[in-house]
Amino acid sequence: MEGVIALMRSVPVSTKPGVVLPRISARRSSPYISTNFSKRDVCLIRAQQLDSREASATVPPPPPPVSDSQDNALKLKEWEVGRLKEEVAATQGITIRRRPPTGPPMHYVGPFEFRIQSEGNTPRNILEEIVWHKDVELAQWKEKKPLVSLKKALGAAPPTRDFIGALRAAQQRTGLPGLIAEVKKASPSRGVLREDFDPVEIAKAYEKGGAACLSVLTDEKFFQGSYENLAAIRNAGIKCPLLCKEFIVEAWQLFYARTKGADAVLLIAAVLTDLDIKYMIKICKILGLAALVEVHNEREMDRVLGIDGIKLLGINNRNLETFTVDISNTRNLLDARRTEIIREKGIIVVGESGLFTPADIAYVQEAGVEAVLVGESLVKQPDPALGIANLFGKDISV
């Protein structure tokens, strides 16, 4: 554990090659500086940045106005580090930007400063909006529960269960993809899915109906989920391993998920750079968490297949930027070349979203998935256990 903390310690970085900035005061910390980079990571980023400088199509926006005040110097450094990270992300085809570290930039007019809405400080799509809001939430959570206190709480967390093992066992038992059934009250695309939403009752029904694992939404603002739901399900004696369905942008969230009873976490390739994914997988391993790495398109799929240590790969049929759902996405991404790599690496592919009928399940199974992640079509059923039997076309509970 000490190693993890050491890995997360702050390092001063500069955007100019070879120049090291003075250590930044701990009074205010940037997510980019204090939690995401080790010295080695920063070197890697520098190397990636130098390699990709010519390939990068991004034109950096003008720097914020400079003032002599210490506060402004800190803002400037945070802005520089944020830019550096965005450049790396752009070279990996990541279009989702992170929230500017000190908030949308201020504009100065005479002695006054104020914000003007512009392309640079307004989220461009729902996924970006969620991720930007997550940064604001995180700043508050981390103040309430700094990493040291989470580290102490880990001692009291229940042991993790084998998420991947449960999926494999279910698949072997039924000959059908292992089911991850999602406890989901609402979503930005579908609104409220179930008014009489009792997360523990729904989780019990899923287990009774033969789900191998459960997925629990924890995002409050956009999905009406919570970490209380996750902990309540874990503490209700449910044996299915639990996936914490969250928009993870910082390692702190991995620790928090673990203290709330998660056995697995979701890492979204549309949001995280390769380096972030590698770093988070390392921490998941130390914490005993399984990582489901989610992709939506060919670019993300090929990036993820190039990263070592990935055991669970989710193909989302829903585009999180536009919300369009198309289950043929699973089949299209699983071409012969990628299927071969997946087989060699022993990766389990999870088909995610938009699955409603036995024909849908057969279609993604035929495409090569060994597990499915299903929310809407189950959570809307008066009896979610019966919903599972209807979805698979047979009772998979025995």
Ligand SMILES: O=P(O)(O)OC[C@@H](O)[C@@H](O)c1c[nH]c2ccccc12
């Ligand atoms: O309700 P559906 O269409 O069965 O989808 C479930 C799950 O795949 C979806 O909730 C999901 C997949 N990836 C995500 C990332 C964040 C939030 C939600 C999701």
